[in-house]
Amino acid sequence: MNETIELMMRHRSVRKFKPDPVSEEQLAAIVAAGQMASSSSNVQAYSVIAVTDQEQKAKLAELAGGQAYVNECPVFLVWCADLYRLKDAAARHLPEKESYADSTENFMVATIDAALASQNAALAAESLGFGIVYIGGIRTRIEEVATLLQLPDGVYPVYGMCIGVADQETGIRPRLPLKAVLHHNHYQPAQTLEGVQEYDVTTTEYLKERTHGERATPWSELMAKRLTEPARMQVRAFLERRGFLKR
Template sequence: MNETIELMMKHRSVRKFKSDPVSEEQLAAIVAAGQMASSSSNVQAYSVIAVTDQEKKSKLAELAGNQAYVNECPVFLVWCADLYRLNDAAKRHLPDKESYADSTENFMVATIDVALASQNAALAAESLGFGIVYIGGIRNRIEEVAELLQLPDGAYPVFGMCIGVADQETGIRPRLPLKAVLHHDHYKSAQTLEGVQEYDVTSTEYLKERTNGERTTPWSELMAKRLTEPARLQVREFLERKGFLKR
């Protein structure tokens, strides 16, 4: 392995931060590194809102399910899929043409773009000695988050990211075995399910150690519960109102 891969293999989510600030220069470097991620046809269909205002962070923490670390981290990034710029370009340069900014394909392009950029930024932040954690909870009350951040039609908040100096030591959560993820030439169903069985053992041991024996539920059972419970069903209606997923 090299230094980059070693850094990536040490990733862990951090949910407690010191008060040390993230400087403007560091923040700019982190987001600029995010911008160097691959982008479909160079559309760069994303925007990032850096929230440092304490009152606004507190409100976002509440909207995200009362996650205290959103309030406590020095900077909270809200990563947004953003077709607003592109739609404006279409109106200016081709006013007589119909825009397909509302298509499912363009929704996917924007969402993938922001995910790629954010992961670049996460790695950059960790290389500077910061810890990060993604916050999907901002989609709990996604419309209120969009209003708070004054997002225009064509933009939606995909997830948040806390950044700061870690104030805790956490273990590295084991991942699925490679055999459950990596296939050669074609998808191997039996292989991936064998990998899940192996991972149930590994993840149960990790969870048992992490919780001092209080939790021992296998990963596949946790995922079964997650998949069979409705979650954030209001998001689709919100996305359609913001100009996404109409065709």
């Protein structure tokens, strides 16, 4: 294959970090690589907050549900969907016109822009020898995270990302078989569910091996539990308060 695809195929989340720093130059290179991802009509509707301040990181670790690695990694990035610059531009150039920053479409554009940039940045960090892990946990207490980071209206924290030198060796988690996610010309429900059946076998084996026989729940059972538990139900009201998703 090639270096880039090989890098992707080696990806696993890292949750234990050495204290070695990420230099300001490395951080700049990582974020600049993130910026090169595509953006809807070049709106670049995202920002990233690099948290290195120890106190700030400790608070975020707690807000994310007590995840120690958020505190231990040298840089914790908070990827934000950001319509602040666009709202400012509209207010300056077209103050008499109504803004559609609160539409579902613009919520999606900003969220996706943040996601594409962050994935480039994740790979850039890995290509420089660092390990990373995405932290969706910051959405659990999203309002407190937004306040702590002083996010203005039109900006919300999508997720965090720990970056640092890995201090653990973990296995690569098997993915769904290709046929479960890749369809040809139209959606194939039977094929995707067949893929899930196969994956249930794979994941049961994988979990059993990884936990020395202690856990062996097939993936679809874990997913059933996950989908039937209310999670982060306060996110919607928070987003609306910050000017998102109103129509």
